[in-house]
Ligand code: SF4
Ligand code: SF4
């Protein structure tokens with residue numbers, strides 16, 4: 153049998169169904185259960201054209217995969233200090249072991265961040281250090297090293313796709329070891345030998361070829377936005393514009409495509425539009441950079457990420473705007489704020505008066521503080537919101553100072569709602585739990601994994617729901633929102649219980665009367 | 669006959685000391701240069717992180733001296749880990765003090781009364797015992813907790829046992845009936861540092877102590893112990909979070925897309 157046929161058979165999921173546990177409101181550390189989450193794997197990409205665009209092998213696992221594997225791994229080690237250093241210095245203290253939502257949700261020891269890193273560390277020790285190279289295969293257990301084998305590939309493909317790259321583990325690590333960095337490198341190594349995860353990479357491909365996740369033409373984009381504009385006019389009776397490709401506008405607004413596709417997210421888009429309308433600041437979307445979401449973040453493939461990102465800045469130059477504002481999306485904002493400047497900067501054509509890019513929450517709160525926006529808080533009285541900090545923003549980027557990413561959205565919620573309740577301290581802010589579907593874990597075939605990953609967040613939510621009557625999860629990440637609308641029903645809640653910060657703005661803002 | 673065995677022993681101890689020191693220095697140097705060979709292409713500070721270097725230094729000092737990040741998780745691990753490292757640092761300080769004070773006294777720069785020396789020695793013993801106890805506590809946690817039992821392998825036990833034995837032999841030397849001849853120890857150590865060979869004090873605990881420390885020095889650069897050095901290079905902790913204001917340059921991609 154060719155290596156590819158063999159591995160494809162091994163990569164078939166054996167677990168496709170999963171019933172989430174009963175919600176008690178308590179996050180318990182499970183007892184170790186070997187293999188509890190070993191049966192679920194994402195689909196492998198087979199579309200040759202897409203694989204070619206992405207620059208990966210097109211016929212599945214390549215025949216000389218061991219060679220390619222080690223070459224790519226050497227490249228990762230040379231390019232990323234994080235990966236090399238983190239493989240070297242883990243002291244196995246174990247502080248991260250019970251911090252991963254996938255471990256908490258499954259009890260599978262391979263989902264302990266330290267064990268996940270070990271999957272790569274064993275290979276590193278075996279092939280890239282003196283001790284490992286000296287060691288005979290028989291001593292693998294003693295030296296804690298591993299030979300390359302098909303079985304190992306299966307473990308890699310399984311557990312590096314049960315990490316949402318949320319960085320929660322790194323908060324607790326004495327040396328700041330970030331498992332996400334290792335996961336990203338591991339995925340790129342798997343990609344290079346032909347084992348490409350399908351769902352996230354379809355989006356990377358779409359973003360490269362068409363500039364958005366949904367392969368829309370610019371015309372289709374204009375259509376969708378116009379229909380949202382129409383609905384907005386009907387709802388408010390006011391002519392609130394959502395301009396597209398307007399040259400010379402002040403602001404280029406960058407959205408994740410979910411913001412005009414998914415109903416929960418559209419409510420946030422309405423919020424942005426109302427804020428711009430009320431503040432009287434001219435703004436525009438770009439049909440060329442219609443989607444700021446960048447799934448290139450989730451693998452260490454710098455070139456693809458950079459290419460996708462470059463559209464935003466080209467559009468901003470083309471349209472002659474003064475500043476760029478990012479909508480509510482975690483990984484989009486992380487790439488835009490933390491990586492753009494390095495990859496595609498410096499952006500001399502934008503005004504240095506504003507942060508490049510600015511986050512929409514920064515923008516809105518600033519207007520609120522200056523008295524430019526007024527709210528009727530009672531419009532949100534049917535809601536008791538809580539705040540789910542999105543990991544890519546909470547731990548991966550920042551705005552408005554060191555703790556701005558926590559304080560600013562909360563300040564907006566307080567300005568637009570009478571009620572607000574925090575979840576347990578251990579589950580918010582820098583210690584926030586992931587929604588369970590970040591890091592490119594998009595496909596429905598991974599539902600069991602996602603449900604397990606969402607369990608800690610759901611427990612924390614259940615607690616405040618029962619004790620404080622909370623009935624709404626606010627988030628500033630497009631994918632958290634989509635994920636929650638998907639998963640909440642599995643836990644017995646309704647999909648209306650989630651929305652963006654700008655949905656609250658949208659529902660309570662007083663339009664018409666100009667305040668400045 | 670007695671003399672020649674002693675001579676052999678001398679040669680063995682001295683070679684072990686020198687070889688291990690050389691391996692240690694070259695090993696650490698190799699690891700640092702290996703780490704520095706790979707650049708940080710992007711800003712990956714683990715937020716919330718200060719956007720200023722002063723804030724970054726404050727955070728890292730907290731992690732270095734108080735194990736702040738560790739304290740966010742398991743309290744038992746934090747307390748014992750902290751005690752272990754702090755007592756280790758103090759004990760190393762005592763060793764240094766012993767040598768320096770010996771030199772200073774020999775050169776008639778200072779005179780420390782035997783009472784003070786005795787008092788310091790008692791303190792050192794107590795700290796040594798605390799050190800050993802904290803190691804035992806850590807070992808118990810490692811083997812009893814089913815999570816850590818899963819990822820703990822031979823070398824993790826080996827290292828903790830090695831350090832434990834170094835502590836135990838050290839403390840035993842404080843018991844008068846096992847203790848070596850102190851002036852002989854000091855002149856031997858000074859000899860080792862100044863490349864003037866002096867006879868090794870014939871004391872089981874002392875020789876074992878020295879041998880184990882040498883082994884520790886040899887494995888230090890090539891095992892997880894390198895965390896003591898690597899800590900300072902961790903990009904998630906030592907990068908200020910200011911990518912919007914200051915353009916970070918990726919050395920392997922300087923083409924900005926234009
Ligand atoms: S980055 Fe998040 S998902 Fe990945 S191992 Fe760490 S805690 Fe788990
Ligand atoms: S917390 Fe850090 S050092 Fe400790 S086991 Fe986890 S990754 Fe390793």
Ligand code: SF4
Nearest residue numbers: 482542543587590632
């Ligand atoms: S979707 Fe949201 S919670 Fe999930 S990984 Fe992304 S930012 Fe984090």
